[in-house]
Amino acid sequence: xxxxxxxxxxxxxxxxxxxxxxxxxxxxxxxxxxxxxxxxxxxxxxxxxxxxxxxxxxxxxxxxxxxxxxxxxxxxxxxxxxxxxxxxxxxxx
Numbered sequence: 001x002x003x004x005x006x007x008x009x010x011x012x013x014x015x016x017x018x019x020x021x022x023x024x025x026x027x028x029x030x031x032x033x034x035x036x037x038x039x040x041x042x043x044x045x046x047x048x049x050x051x052x053x054x055x056x057x058x059x060x061x062x063x064x065x066x067x068x069x070x071x072x073x074x075x076x077x078x079x080x081x082x083x084x085x086x087x088x089x090x091x092x093x
Contacts, residue, residue, distance in 0.1 A: 002052040004082040006035075011063055012044040013073035020045055021091045023067035033059045034086035038093055050086055 011020075016039050024037045024047060033051035040046050049059050066072040 002054055004051065004084065005053045005056050006048065006050045006080045006082045007056055007060060008078040008080055009047045009049060009060065009063055010040070010044050010076040011047070011066070011072055011074070012076075013066070014069075014071040015045045015066065016043055018067060018069035020067050020070050023070075024063070025089050025091055027062045028059055028089035031055050031059050031062070034089050036086070036090050036092045038091065048086075049089075050082055050084070 021037045021039065024045070028035070028049065033049050033055050035048040035050050037045060037047040047063070049056050051059075060075070060077060064072055064075050
């Protein structure tokens with residue numbers, strides 16, 4: 001088993017109104033990471049992603065590309081200590 005990590009991510013661009021959160025949840029479930037995703041008032045999307053480091057890095061690569069209708073301009077990543085608090089990946093508000 002690999003090292004577990006936590007990434008706090010802010011994704012900016014055309015990421016609201018394009019099913020970005022739903023596609024992020026689908027990708028997270030497929031990749032096997034846990035956490036949450038939500039829209040922010042400034043038009044960006046925020047997520048916390050936890051899991052094994054290679055899986056989190058795969059999810060971050062997905063975030064940089066985004067969903068089919070999205071246009072990702074920037075992804076800011078802040079690494080934090082792994083907590084293990086999540087058992088699934090959800091859309092939150």
